[in-house]
Amino acid sequence: MISELGIIVLAGGLSTRMGTDKTRLPWGSTTLLGEMLRKAVLTECGEILVSINRELEESEAHIIEEARSFGRHIQLVPDTIAMKGPLSGLQSALSVGTREAYIVVSADMPWFSFHWLPSWEVHIDAFLQGELLAMVPYVGLQEYEPLAAIYKRSVLDTIQESLEGEDVSMHGVLDKIPYMEMDMIEEAELYSNVNTRLSYKLAKAKSANRERSVPIVTISASQSKSGKTAVATSLINRLSQRGIVVGMVKSDGHGFSMDQEGTDTWKASQAGAKAVAIAGPNGYAMVVHGESMQRQQQLIRLANEMPVDLVLLESRSHGVAPIIEVVRANHNDTRLQQLEDIVAVVTDIDDTLDGNTICEQFSFSDEDMDRLADWILKELL
Structure with missing residues (x-):
C-alpha cells in the first residue's frame, strides 16, 4: 500500500553548478523546496523527511509551516557525513526513518509529481514483499533517475559502503544492488532538474x-x-x-x-x-x-x-x-x-x-x- 511508503526530499546537495543553494530558488509563490513539499503532503505516504545540511532561514519558516498545516509531520534531517552530496543525505534520512521503503526525490525537480503512484501500487506492493532493493525510473536513452526512485531502508549497508569509498554517486549504488526498472519514458519530463542558472x-x-x-x-x-x-x-x-x-x-x-x-x-x-x-x-x-x-x-x-x-x-x-x-x-x-x-x-x-x-x-x-x-x-x- 502507498501508505506504507515514506517520502524523503533531498534538499542538501552541494549546488556547485548553480553557484547558490537550489532549494532556496523562487518557484511560483514559494521555493523549489516548498513546491516539492506542497506535492508531498497531498500523497497518502505515511512519513515525510527532509534531508537538509543547513539551518532554514527565517524567511523559509513558512514553507515548513504550510506543509505541516495539512496535518503532516515534517522532520528535518541534517547530514551526518558532510560534503558527500545526495548520498550522505539519503544515508542520514534512511537512518532515522521508520518506514520499510521511501520515495526519494531531489528538491530541484520542479516538474515532478506523485500522480503516478496509484497506477504503480500493485508493483509497489510486490516490491515491498520481494528481495529487490529499489524501483528506479527509466526515462529513455539509457538513462535512469536514481534521485527520484523508491528505496528500501535495507539499502543502507550498501550506501554506507559507498560513502567509505571513492564513488559516492547514486549511480554507483545502483551498480551494487538489485532493482526494478520503472518504465517512465512517457513521463520523462517529471525528472528534469535544475542544476545550472x-x-x-x-x-x-x-x-x-x-x-x-x-x-x-x-x-x-x-x-x-x-x-x-x-x-x-x-x-x-x-x-x-x-x-x-x-x-x-x-x-x-x-x-x-x-x-x-x-x-x-x-x-x-x-x-x-x-x-x-x-x-x-x-x-x-x-x-x-x-x-x-x-x-x-x-x-x-x-x-x-x-x-x-x-x-x-x-x-x-x-x-x-x-x-x-x-x-x-x-x-x-x-x-x-x-x-x-x-x-x-x-x-x-x-x-x-x-x-x-x-x-x-x-x-x-x-x-x-x-x-x-x-x-x-x-x-x-
Whole structure:
C-alpha cells in the first residue's frame, strides 16, 4: 500500500553548478523546496523527511509551516557525513526513518509529481514483499533517475559502503544492488532538474508559458535595425511548418495608424470612439485608443486574446520572459539588461556567445532557424 511508503526530499546537495543553494530558488509563490513539499503532503505516504545540511532561514519558516498545516509531520534531517552530496543525505534520512521503503526525490525537480503512484501500487506492493532493493525510473536513452526512485531502508549497508569509498554517486549504488526498472519514458519530463542558472531560467520560462492563456516568446534587441523582424518571420515560417499556429505582436514606440483617412472607422475614431473594429470575410481587426495601462500589459493582453498556439512578441524594451535576444557584431557592446529573462541569442558573432556568458544562454546563428524552432517547442512550451 502507498501508505506504507515514506517520502524523503533531498534538499542538501552541494549546488556547485548553480553557484547558490537550489532549494532556496523562487518557484511560483514559494521555493523549489516548498513546491516539492506542497506535492508531498497531498500523497497518502505515511512519513515525510527532509534531508537538509543547513539551518532554514527565517524567511523559509513558512514553507515548513504550510506543509505541516495539512496535518503532516515534517522532520528535518541534517547530514551526518558532510560534503558527500545526495548520498550522505539519503544515508542520514534512511537512518532515522521508520518506514520499510521511501520515495526519494531531489528538491530541484520542479516538474515532478506523485500522480503516478496509484497506477504503480500493485508493483509497489510486490516490491515491498520481494528481495529487490529499489524501483528506479527509466526515462529513455539509457538513462535512469536514481534521485527520484523508491528505496528500501535495507539499502543502507550498501550506501554506507559507498560513502567509505571513492564513488559516492547514486549511480554507483545502483551498480551494487538489485532493482526494478520503472518504465517512465512517457513521463520523462517529471525528472528534469535544475542544476545550472540556465536550466533554472528555462524551467521558469516554461512554467510561465504554461500558466498563460497563450504562450509568449519575445524577440528583442538593444538596438533598432538588428533584424528582429527577420528572425521573427523566419520562426513563424518554421513553426507553421511544424503545425503550430503562430501570432505576432509588435511593440511600436513611435505610434502607429492602421486606418486611412476618410474610412468609416477613421471617422468613428475622429468622432471620439475609444475603440473601433472592422470585420470582413478575410479577417477582423480592432484598434483601441488611449488605454492607460502600461505597454507591457498591453502587449500581454493582445497576446492573450489571439486565437493561436504561440505568440512571438517583438519589442526592444517591453518584452516578457522568455526573451530571445538578437545581437549583432556592430553593437555587441550594448546588450539587454534583462539577464534573468534572456534564454537564447541569435547572433552573427562567431564563438563569443555561449552558455558560459553572464547571461547563460543558448546561441544560434541566422542560419539556425530550424534548430531554434525545434528548441523553442522543446524548451519553452
